[in-house]
Amino acid sequence: MKLLSYFSLFLVLLTAKTNAQNTPAPIKLVQIMLTADYPDWNYKLNEEATIKVSVLKYGSPVENVEIEYQYGPEQLNPEKKGTLALANGVGEINIGTMNIPGFRQLRVQTKIDGYVYKNEINVGFAPFEIKPTVNLPKDFDAFWEKAKAENSKIPMDAVVNHKSELSTANVDVYLVRLQNYKLGQYFYGYLSKPKDDKKHPVLFNPPGAGVKKIVPVTTYAEKGFISFTTEIHGVSPEINDADFESTRAKLKDYWAIHLDDKNNYYYKKVYLDGVRAIDFLTSLPEFDQKNIVVTGGSQGGALTIVAAGIDKRVNYIASFYPALSDNTGYLNNRSAGWPFMFSDKYQNNTPEKIKTMEYYDVVNFARKISIPGFYSTGYNDNTCSPTSTLSAFNSVKASKEIVITPISAHWRFAETDDKSIQWLQEKCGIE
Known part of the structure; x- marks a missing residue:
């Protein structure tokens, strides 16, 4: 038995040494x-x-x-x-x-x-003179007011379970399930709360694109917020791998589901999920009753702008390289952002689909923003092109500031991320 133990230790050390010898270089030769x-x-x-x-x-x-x-x-x-x-x-x-x-x-x-x-x-x-190409429907406001009114009739039916194994010394983590859009339809999120029994601003953190299992984010709670990081597909992070892979396969190109029907387009539920997330956060007894903020990047950056445009309870936002911006760019001989739905790759440019997208394009929500915002993008972003993201930013008439790091692509520097959190903290009076 002792010989076997020594041999096992030798294999561990050998593996560690081999891995160390083959560490990938952080830069190109x-x-x-x-x-x-x-x-x-x-x-x-x-x-x-x-x-x-x-x-x-x-x-x-x-x-x-x-x-x-x-x-x-x-x-x-x-x-x-x-x-x-x-x-x-x-x-x-x-x-x-x-x-x-x-x-x-x-x-x-x-x-x-x-x-x-x-x-x-x-x-x-x-x-900063780039103008959007997407049209704003005359009934845009009426469409979303009706959608929110109908959605408010759906009970939240919140299920909140404490996850001690995911919590930290300073933050309690909970897995939350909320009903939204239709009876029996749910989405999930991780709630992170500071362990100090104090009142705090609440922060909604919507997800980037794709079908992924969400993980808890405790960073914002460490910075003084009660945060809620969500997914959009109704996929529990505790789902087994086989069912998860089956669901992911069914939701390939989910952004195109019912794109020809504005009343049933996939993102209608997603945008209303944001309203429901804020319903939940503002119901918490630890909410300071004053400050509601939203922050995210890519699809999360898009949903951040949507939240500010659709829900007047939001006080401040920090949006990074928002997706779904000025989707009709490709129909006007210029680039557009993810998911490139009207590019030659997808052949989606039917009148019905173009009309539907006008109700969901992030630019049209940016036009409705009336609160202060922090924005950031990079010029080398080929996923959410700067032409598209600046179309959205330039459409915001409210107080705003932007940090542009030209060299960055579809990612952000830690310095910029820190600046956005500090900006939100200052706005919310967090010391």
Whole structure:
């Protein structure tokens, strides 16, 4: 038995050593640096953009390297493709200009020692003048007021179970099930509450896109909020793997379900889930009776804006690169955001589907916002394009501020995340 134990220990140590020897590198051996003329990557209309290209190995230029490049309007077919020889590893590419507000994109790649290295850059032309392409239906407000009134008749039927195994020294975690939209239809969320028996602002944290099992988020509770992190598909995080995979398969491209019927479109339930989440949070005895905030990114960023536009109880929001923004962009010869529903990939551009989307496009909820908001996006985001996210941001008439980190793609820096939480804390009077 002792010999077996020593042998097991040897295998553990050997595995640990092997893993340590094969830790993936956090950076590429060869890097392609793309530098715009301006540090904010913003240009005036009709001003030509010249991008400096540097191919670096160990931080030094690679001599006699050839690159392939293509450029044109963001996420559309490139206007020009070509190659460029860089004798000293450094060169420039003029990617042209725009006479209307928007973005141009340069993509570059090179092959060195059999490995392909890539990079890209999106630069803006008068980006804060970008206007949305989506129409606002005349009965938009009436449509959503009716939907909320009908939804309010559905009992919440809240089931709240404490999860000691998920709780921390400072935060209690609960799994919550709420009824919404139809009798017998539910969605789930993790509630996180500070363990201090005090009153707190409440924070709704809607999810990003996809069908995933949610996990508790205790960060906001650690920062002084009672937070509620939800899913949108009625999938309990405690579902067994087989049933989960079956459900996920059925909900592939869920954003397209009943897209031709505004009264039964998939996102109608989802948007009303947000209202129900706020119903639940404001019913809690620990709610401070003053501050209701919403924050999320991507689809969660979209649902954040929707919540502020549809529910006047919300006081403050922090939205990151919102999806579902200006979906008709592709019908107007420019990029749109996730899920690219009217792009050539999906062939969805029927009159019925376009009309339905007008009632669900995030831009139209942004137009309705009347509260202060914190927003953030990056220019290299190919999932929620800056053209689409700025269409939404520029449509907000209320007090707002935005943090743009041009280099970021469909993610955000910790510094920006920290700034958003600090902004929400200050607004809610959390010290």
